[in-house]
Amino acid sequence: MGSETSAPFPRALLRTILRFVRRNLDAKLTWVDMAAHVGIERHAFGRRFKRTTGLTPRQYVIRKRLRRAKALLAGRDASVAQVALDVGCSCQSHLTTLFRQHLDTTPAAYRRRAAARRHLFAAVR
Numbered sequence: 424m425g426s427e428t429s430a431p432f433p434r435a436l437l438r439t440i441l442r443f444v445r446r447n448l449d450a451k452l453t454w455v456d457m458a459a460h461v462g463i464e465r466h467a468f469g470r471r472f473k474r475t476t477g478l479t480p481r482q483y484v485i486r487k488r489l490r491r492a493k494a495l496l497a498g499r500d501a502s503v504a505q506v507a508l509d510v511g512c513s514c515q516s517h518l519t520t521l522f523r524q525h526l527d528t529t530p531a532a533y534r535r536r537a538a539a540r541r542h543l544f545a546a547v548r
Contacts, residue, residue, distance in 0.1 A: 429467075431471065432472070437475055437476075443457060444483065444484060444487060447511075450511055451511065451513075454469055454484075457480055485521060485525065486525075489525055492509075492512075492521075492530065496530055496537060497534065503519075506518065506530065518530055
């Protein structure tokens with residue numbers, strides 16, 4: 424295995440990849456799609472992505488989906504099912520599973536806590 428297939432990504436290439444993820448987060452997004460976008464063989468892409476970010480491409484996409492879902496749940500009244508679709512989950516159940524696995528809560532419980540924090544903050548002002 425040559426050093427090119429396991430070397431970290433240059434900063435500009437990483438920005439291109441991360442921008443691609445951000446712009447396509449609402450779609451079915453795989454690391455194969457990410458690799459194809461930048462023209463790198465998929466296995467080399469996976470190794471280099473992890474070396475560069477410390478995360479597998481899948482872990483990175485999940486983190487980004489959860490971050491966006493948390494922002495959407497805290498900031499608007501869309502249904503949990505709609506938020507799930509907006510962040511690329513196939514259904515509400517998929518989003519709930521991700522929340523439970525990674526955040527130890529559910530989307531609905533997260534939304535309630537966010538609303539309570541907003542209410543508390545408004546009362547303090």
